Amino acid sequence: MARTLITSALPYINGIKHLGNLVGSQLPADLYARYRRARGDEVLFLCATDEHGTPAEIAAQKAGKPVAEYCAELHDIQAEIAAGFRLSFDHFGRSSSEQNKILTQHLATKLAESGLIEVIEETQVYSVTDGRFLPDRYIEGTCPNCGYESARGDQCDNCTKQLDPTDLINPHSTISGATDLETRATKHLYLKQSNMRGALSEWIESKTDWPVLTTSIAKKWLNDGDGLQDRGITRDLSWGVPVQYEGAPWTGMDGKVFYVWFDAPIEYIACGAEWAAKQGFDDAAWERWWRTDKGADDVRYVQFMGKDNVPFHTLSFPVTMLGSNEPWKMVDYIKSFNYLNYDGGQFSTSRGRGVFMDQALSILPPDYWRWWLLSHAPESSDSEFTWENFQSSVNKDLADVLGNFVSRITKFCRSKFGEEVPAGGDYGDQERALIADLTEKVADYQSHMDAIDVRKGANALRAIWVAGNEYLQSAAPWSTFKEDPELAAMQVRMGLNLIGLYARLSSPFIPDTSGKLHTALALDTLDWPEDVAASLASLTPGHGFVVPDNLFAKISDEDREGWQEKFAGVRS
Ligand SMILES: [Zn+2]
Numbered sequence: 001m002a003r004t005l006i007t008s009a010l011p012y013i014n015g016i017k018h019l020g021n022l023v024g025s026q027l028p029a030d031l032y033a034r035y036r037r038a039r040g041d042e043v044l045f046l047c048a049t050d051e052h053g054t055p056a057e058i059a060a061q062k063a064g065k066p067v068a069e070y071c072a073e074l075h076d077i078q079a080e081i082a083a084g085f086r087l088s089f090d091h092f093g094r095s096s097s098e099q100n101k102i103l104t105q106h107l108a109t110k111l112a113e114s115g116l117i118e119v120i121e122e123t124q125v126y127s128v129t130d131g132r133f134l135p136d137r138y139i140e141g142t143c144p145n146c147g148y149e150s151a152r153g154d155q156c157d158n159c160t161k162q163l164d165p166t167d168l169i170n171p172h173s174t175i176s177g178a179t180d181l182e183t184r185a186t187k188h189l190y191l192k193q194s195n196m197r198g199a200l201s202e203w204i205e206s207k208t209d210w211p212v213l214t215t216s217i218a219k220k221w222l223n224d225g226d227g228l229q230d231r232g233i234t235r236d237l238s239w240g241v242p243v244q245y246e247g248a249p250w251t252g253m254d255g256k257v258f259y260v261w262f263d264a265p266i267e268y269i270a271c272g273a274e275w276a277a278k279q280g281f282d283d284a285a286w287e288r289w290w291r292t293d294k295g296a297d298d299v300r301y302v303q304f305m306g307k308d309n310v311p312f313h314t315l316s317f318p319v320t321m322l323g324s325n326e327p328w329k330m331v332d333y334i335k336s337f338n339y340l341n342y343d344g345g346q347f348s349t350s351r352g353r354g355v356f357m358d359q360a361l362s363i364l365p366p367d368y369w370r371w372w373l374l375s376h377a378p379e380s381s382d383s384e385f386t387w388e389n390f391q392s393s394v395n396k397d398l399a400d401v402l403g404n405f406v407s408r409i410t411k412f413c414r415s416k417f418g419e420e421v422p423a424g425g426d427y428g429d430q431e432r433a434l435i436a437d438l439t440e441k442v443a444d445y446q447s448h449m450d451a452i453d454v455r456k457g458a459n460a461l462r463a464i465w466v467a468g469n470e471y472l473q474s475a476a477p478w479s480t481f482k483e484d485p486e487l488a489a490m491q492v493r494m495g496l497n498l499i500g501l502y503a504r505l506s507s508p509f510i511p512d513t514s515g516k517l518h519t520a521l522a523l524d525t526l527d528w529p530e531d532v533a534a535s536l537a538s539l540t541p542g543h544g545f546v547v548p549d550n551l552f553a554k555i556s557d558e559d560r561e562g563w564q565e566k567f568a569g570v571r572s
Pocket of ligand 1: 143144145146147148151156157158159160161
């Protein structure tokens with residue numbers, strides 16, 4: 001049995017994500033996981049919340065909660081919303097887990113043994129009142145360039161000038177407002193990424209099948225002078241994986257934690273360990289996915305992410321994996337995405353612009369969103385969400401093409417033959433032509449899904465739905481019934497079998513709808529129709545069904561206008 005390991009980029013903990021975040025990694029990863037499972041693969045699909053770092057501390061502080069408590073709450077909220085979109089993770093973990101702590105400390109030790117870690121002394125701003133070093137974002141003051149009074153230590157949000165904390169006029173701590181700041185010497189661990197340039201280059205060059213978007217970003221960063229700098233992997237924070245621990249190969253790191261960019265990708269592996277622990281399995285269960293000396297050699301590992309995450313996944317994380325000199329399973333394919341824009345501008349978390357995941361589910365069921373987002377995935381370029389496009393796509397593709405087909409054929413059957421598959425004669429020329437056409441179309445659909453071409457996959461699936469509609473239009477059982485009820489019965493039998501075929505083929509995109517059709521038609525399984533002809537003969541005369549409730553409600557102009565207005569503004 002083929003084995004596929006799938007990870008989605010980890011959503012950061014500090015709030016609910018918008019639809020642009022969803023379509024940039026988690027949703028297409030889910031589509032692929034569902035497709036691979038349907039094709040019979042053994043799949044391990046992992047995702048987790050990324051919980052460490054300064055933004056989590058600041059968000060917790062704003063919420064007036066201890067950071068651990070804040071992260072636990074936000075993790076549960078994100079997990080619930082993910083379930084609402086039917087994201088079928090085998091495990092949705094947490095980068096603050098014990099497993100990640102152990103693995104992060106282990107890998108840092110291995111990197112030190114490989115000579116890839118260096119202790120560097122630098123000066124940093126220290127707040128006497130707060131009793132701690134302040135990360136750049138914890139320092140605010142007046143911008144020397146434009147006079148903006150709330151410029152951060154790393155950048156002025158008003159004029160976008162990059163700053164050093166020491167550039168600020170009247171700097172103060174954002175934790176306490178204290179102004180008794182001074183610069184002090186502090187030591188940090190640096191990962192010598194530049195030492196790995198040769199190994200990385202060889203590895204990236206070997207990936208000839210990667211999408212252009214992934215490879216072009218990876219090579220730009222690899223070969224750009226600044227791209228592969230040695231980078232600090234520690235911070236003077238309390239929230240994170242401790243750098244100092246029993247057996248640590250360095251001293252003087254008390255009170256420091258690993259920088260979030262170092263421990264977050266390691267959570268991909270640790271998430272597997274969390275999954276095994278939760279299932280009551282031993283370590284061998286996750287190691288067979290992640291260690292090539294323990295069975296992961298025949299695993300195909302696919303990562304999903306937005307384009308901004310590509311450098312970390314093609315350079316930094318591989319430095320950790322390769323530099324450890326341990327046999328970790330490296331990624332085989334990186335599927336990256338451009339950005340989804342919102343109605344003439346950008347989605348903005350800070351300004352609350354656009355539709356956020358919880359809001360989306362509060363107005364419509366998940367399949368409406370899944371279908372639009374996936375059929376408009378920002379693959380070859382950025383794409384844009386507009387309410388007009390969303391309305392038209394839902395109304396045409398889902399309501400008119402798929403929903404209407406199901407409704408017409410099941411209701412017609414009920415009124416003329418009752419709620420069971422009618423007999424009629426054998427399939428004729430028209431049906432044989434349809435089967436041949438659909439066999440080709442299903443092969444086309446599969447080839448796009450195998451290649452993880454999400455939009456092309458959606459188009460191919462839509463073409464399969466359309467072919468059934470055209471058949472029904474042309475066969476017209478409601479006309480033939482008057483002259484030849486036997487012929488009409490056979491045509492209806494084909495129509496009901498088409499619904500079964502659609503339920504199977506559509507499940508990666510619209511799982512709830514597939515489930516409804518599965519139930520209404522009392523299908524034995526939702527197994528993939530490897531043989532289209534056999535699948536279209538699988539519902540035999542006498543097989544009972546019920547007419548399902550209307551599958552999709554059309555979006556009215558009034559709804560559209562209301563939502564357009566509601567989501568234009570500021571989310572509190
Ligand atoms: Zn400024």
